Amino acid sequence: MRKGLLTCAVILLVSFYAEATRPDSAKKDTCGRWSFHYQLTALDQYHGKFHAPYAGQNSLQDTVEQDLSVTSTVFLGARLWKYAAAYFNPELSGGRGFSGTTGIAGFPNGEIYRVGNPITQPYVARLYFQQSFALKGSHDSAYEDDVNQVRQLLPSKRITFNVGRFSLADFFDSNPYSHDARGQFMNWVLMDNGAWDYPANTRGYTYGAVLQLVEPTWYINIADAMEPRTANGSDMDPNVTKVFGVAAEGGFTYKVKERTGGLSLLLFMNQTRAAKYEDAITAYKNGNLNALNIDNDTVYAGNKKVGFGISFNHPIGKYIGFFMRAGWNDGKTGDWAFTEVDQSITPGFNFDGAMWHRKTDNFGIAFIMNGISQQHRDFENAGGYQFIIGDGSLQHYGNEMIMEAYYKARFVDHMFVTVDYQYVQNPAYNTDRGPVSIGSFRVHIEL
Helix, strand or coil: CHHHHHHHHHHHHHHEEEEEEEECCCCCCHHHCEEEEEEEEEEEECCCCCCCCCCCCCCCCCCEEEEEEEEEEEEEEEECCCEEEEEEEEEEECCCCCHHHCCCCCCCCCCCCCCCCCEEEEEEEEEEEEEEEEECCEEEEEEECCCCCCCCEECCCCCEEEEEEEEHHCCCCCCCCCCCCCCCCCCCHHHCCCCCCCCCEEEEEEEEEEEEEECCCCEEEEECCEECCCCCCCCCCCCCCCCEEEEEEEEEEECCCEEEEEEEEEEEEEEEECCHHHHHHHHHHCCCCCCCCCCCCCCCEEEEEEEEEEEEEEEEECCCHHHEEEECCCCCECCCCCCCCCEEEEEEEEHHHHHHCCCCEEEEEEEEECCCCHHHHHHHHHECCCCCCCCCCCEECCCCEEEEEEEEEEEEEEEEEEEEEEEECCCCCCCCCCEEEEEEEEEEEEC
């Protein structure tokens, strides 16, 4: 997959000069030169006391917690030449998640990252180049100005090459009802497929290349991206031949009684410095007391994690949409970038506010069932921990079960407020702890 992607990249770059110097057929009144958008999201969460007879290093605190997170992003885009654009997103974020963003695999706040400093920090979220090439039989279609989309004409059938800094979730695992923690569900596993430990730094971004084949009713995406140097770390590992993440996704849309749905299949493989759970347990039994801190006991061993994900969406009525994600990975090696989920299924419903004459409002409800492999369970029960969960013991395992419901309303132009409730049973797969009730209030501004 990696060799194929690099070969395609070379072909595209060789073709670049010819494409860039062709006459631009785009009319001035249908194309823009610049794109500017902005968002600010503040999310306040609260949970009360809950039953917890014991705790470990990465346990959710069993006393009252209230935490606020804030993100602010500028989305800049520039149209360079025919079918080409560049995008730049400076971002600020600050605040904390519950218990330092630990204790629940399906973490309840998709706007917070596992960073130690709660002080607002600036950074570059995205900086990437995009070039499209028309395929035979295509025609130019107008794409309106949007977030990271300059108003321009693009071929209806095309190959698009993206390279730079971005989140792989920008291109993969999309679902119209459940993919945006700023305007939809807040839980990590409803934002992205929990079983996909997708390459990213602690804030969710990476460097890489994405090749897209786009047809009117179907698509294929292929990506090669960098992994962090340490588990959930800020810096990316420069040894790109030893650690990397690759992904391929194919999807299509269909119509049933004039209602359009979609289905996609994601395949992925990550090669990181993560140790195997069985090796960590064996090393600990042989006297290596540091082995159960699996994030610190890593080498370039070529360990791989493979898996797949499915995403489905379908409107079952004029105002009601159904969606579901399902994911699986082999669960043999430690998690490295996203969260500690080896199997997940997430069905849910979206209700358009037009049903009750509030066309800018939305109500959503979804259910999450997360699981981990037997090797992962044994590691947790031995007292192991990574960067999200670790209660010191896992004698009584149970699937992590989460229900989330939210209502989003437009308060004034460009401002939306959301109230949200999440109920977590068996946090961190531990039936000895919980359940936990979480209330949230979110304010989102978008321009």
